[in-house]
Amino acid sequence: MIFRRSGVLALIAGLSLAGVSAAHAQSFGGIVQGAEQGALQSVTGSAGTPTTSGLLGNLGVPSLSSASSGNVTGLLSYCVQNDLVSNVSSAKSTLSTLTGNSGVASDSSYASGQQGLLQLADGNQLSLSSLKDAVRRKVCKAVMSKASSLL
Known part of the structure; x- marks a missing residue:
């Protein structure tokens, strides 16, 4: 006892x-x-x-710092398509600029990102659709921040 x-x-x-x-x-x-x-x-x-550092670290998910620019751009596209960003016009503008960069749209990590898959440094992927809506919105906020830093 x-x-x-x-x-x-x-x-x-x-x-x-x-x-x-x-x-x-x-x-x-x-x-x-x-x-x-x-x-x-x-x-x-x-x-x-x-x-972008410590992204969902308590759950063992790594940060966006290891995500390629193609994957971040694809994730931003996923976030816009699924209405997970607060400023849609800014996100669309950022997305348009990034997809205009050479090779981004043809990158396989971009296609993964469009499906909501964050490519992890260890070769695995995290599906944003597996997260609760509030967490997905926070991740998309971090994606938007990371995408803006790529401009």
Whole structure:
């Protein structure tokens, strides 16, 4: 009984350090919610501005820093097509400029990006469609930021 209680306390303490309150830790839904909040904080940073480093780091997803310009451009196209960006006209303008660059549209990573697939440094891919809508919007915000930096 003491061992079991110690294990529960250790779990709650660990979750508290990870940003999940003990009240949330009482249900699986609370644990998932806490993980999602941590993921969103990784995307937005502490000041609420999008970052490309540590993108969803709490969930083991790498940053956009390793994504090719073709993949970022394709992802931006996916975000625009799926209405996941806040400023559509700016995103379309950025997209038009980037697709006009030599070789971007013919890059295989561009086609992957158009399908919502982030190509990871280890050769794997992350499908944005597998993420919840709020997380996809944050990822698209970071994609827009990264795409703008490519101009």
